[in-house]
Amino acid sequence: MNYLINLSKYIMQNNLKLFMSMIIISTIFSNNMQAEKYQKPDLISLGAHYFPIDNPKDASDSAQNIFSDKGAWFGFALPDDKNINSGFVGPYLLHYKNGAWLSKSLINLKPVTKSSNLLVDKESSNVFFDTGELHLHMKYNNGVYIDQTLQYISANSVLINASIHSDIEIETELQWFGELLIDKTKYENIAGGFQFSLDNGLIIQARFSDPYLEFNLSENSYESITPNLINIGKESITIQAIISIFQKNDTMDTEIEFVQSVFIDSNRIKVKHKNRWNRYALSISSINKDTPKDIFVLQQSIAVKSILTLINNWRAPYGELKHEGLFPSYARGYFRGFWAWDSWKHAVALAYFEPDVAKNQVRAMYDFQDQHGMIADCVFPDTTIESHNWRDTKPPLSAWAVWSIYEQTKDSSFVAELYFKILKYHEWWYKNRDHNGNGLCEYGSTDGTEIAARWESGMDNAVRFDHIKMVENNESAWSMDQESVDLNSYLFAEKHYLKNMAELLGMAEDVEKYKSEAAQLKKQIQTLMYDPDDGYFYDIRLEDGSFVKVKGPEGWIPLWAGIASRDQAEAVIKKLMDPNIFNTKIPFPTLDASHSEFNPEKGYWRGPVWMDQAYFALMGMKKYGYENEVLKLTSKLFNEIQYPVLYENYHPVTGEGLNSPHFSWTAAHLYLMYIE
Secondary structure (H helix, E strand, C coil), rough: HHHHHHHHHHHHHHHHCCCHHHCCCCCCCCHCCCCCCCCCCHHHHHHHHCCCCCCCCCCCCCCCCEEECCCCCCCEECCCCHHHHCCCCCEEEECCCCCECEEEEEEEEEEECCCCCCEEEEHHHHEEEEEEEEEEEEEEECCCCEEEEEEHHHHHHHEEEECCCEECEEEEEEEEEEEEECCCEEEECCCCCEEEEECCCEEEEEEEEECCCCCEEEECCCEEEECEEEEECCCCCEEEEEEEEEEEECCCCHHHHHHHHHHHHHHHHHHHHHHHHHHHHHCCCCCCCCHHHHHHHHHHHHHHHHHHHHHHHHEEEEEEEECCCCCCCCCCCHCCEHHHHHHHHHHHHHHCCCCCHHHHHHHHCCECCCCCCCCCEEEEECCCCCCCCCCCCCCCCCCHHHHHHHHHHCCHHHHHHHHHHHHHHHHHHHHCCCCCCCCCCCCCCCCHHHHHHHHHCCCCHHHHHCCCEEEECCCEEECEEEECCCHHHHHHHHHHHHHHHHHHHCCHHHHHHHHHHHHHHHHHHHHCCEEEECCCCCCEECCCECCCCCCCCHHHHHCCCCCCHHHHHHHHHHHHHHCCCCCCCCCCCCCCCCCCCCCCHCCCCCCECHHHHHHHHHHHHCCCCHHHHHHHHHHHHHHHHHCCCCCEEEEECCEEEEEEEEHHHHHHHHHHHHHH
């Protein structure tokens, strides 16, 4: 096992391609796993997913490769080789001034002796991640080993478990210590530990399993040394610390009571934690068993990384966010809130392994549905830092999310809870985004601005919107002067899901209503938004119904929705398989690769591959029976993307990850591609 850990560490340091590392690691394990061809992922190998980091220089350093769990608003990291010492890196606070490092290492533990200066033997020390825990294994030059693990026991608290032993009998003292990077703190002793408060109202408490510790507190540091010498030998002794971070509110006392109970029965908490993480692993354990072994290992490792990325971006209710949900990316300050169409996509993936979080992700956005039915584009915990955006909404995919959750949980009460809210949102589109009343909607804005209308599409700078103008529908509703094929395909799909919900809930009249509306809309999209001359779906101009002749992902959404006729689907799929158009090194760029405006490196929606749109393309092809093509393109995509960090989007020609790292909807759709 130590060989495996050191191998993973070597691979990380030398930045070798993870594909090779996972094959090596898999081979090591397979020697001991001959009973079955495929096993559930052995999560020890996931050390390669969390690169150790340098210590932050100050509180404002960026957050990269931090680990968080259970919706916590703070994260920790593994120290790199030169900083392996006596504790984990962090925490990084996501709810303090939109992100700050509280400490280089808040909780540190080391042996101390008056007779010698003890140093870490870095060659014999290592770090890794396994089954939802950070691990820090240290050996000191007096022969003492301290093995620390860090796991989240709630959204507010982490448990640090330290196991101490020695090759020879030795007497030593143990020192806890730490130092802050944030000023304006107030320290005080509490029973079993200490606490300090920050200027934004956050309270940080540290409690220890040793009730006899006394802490020396200064303006920005603390220390405590065990009052007596401790005999350490080959049999391990265990001591624990718990860090809790919360606002002073009604739940604080409950959390403190819970924390105190953990010291009494931490094994129960640990078993529950392991079971949860094993459940995550089992969600992908038996998928794609017939895939060749080397490809299977790579694809499964990406699926596991997808789960980790989603868990890392999970946030509990806080501030103005009344339900838990996921950030798009914790690594960027501007993404520390909830976005509407990101949320629907997150929920579809989460339904497979964290269905309660999936439900709450949907609820989190419907908390921001106004009296007219509109849902805000994006919402934030602290509006003194970032205001909610009511200038636009996002494409209507919430019915897809709710029905996907139902398919995994069979929870009809959740469908009943959301049904009329979805219906109100669905009707809002036709009241506020159908300029000429013909049943085909447009993207738009509440303030008449083009930029907000582009945001509403989700494809901010797509080439198809280069020449739009805004037209007024009413005093708080404006539309682009073009009807978008993707928007109307989403609305068609929503009618289908609403019909399913109505059937489930016994609403016969609604069932017939949605059947009729869907049939009419399908006919309009097939006849008005498809160009038979070149075999592709396009947006059309309000003025004369002419095509906006730009080939992008909007043209394959009718396949995902099941709108295209068999002949139309065949024509579109020919474009998807053409290497000069959409079948690039990483397939499905967001703009025809032969277009003069194709610019993946700086284009955002003018060429990069976005995994949500790639997923819609693959599922559309699958719906029309192109199974072999789907398998080929999926394998190509998995093999060519830069890895192991999951990026916001990818360069279709080089495979390079672009824009924000640790991106949730990339993770969600790679996970869905893997299991579906």
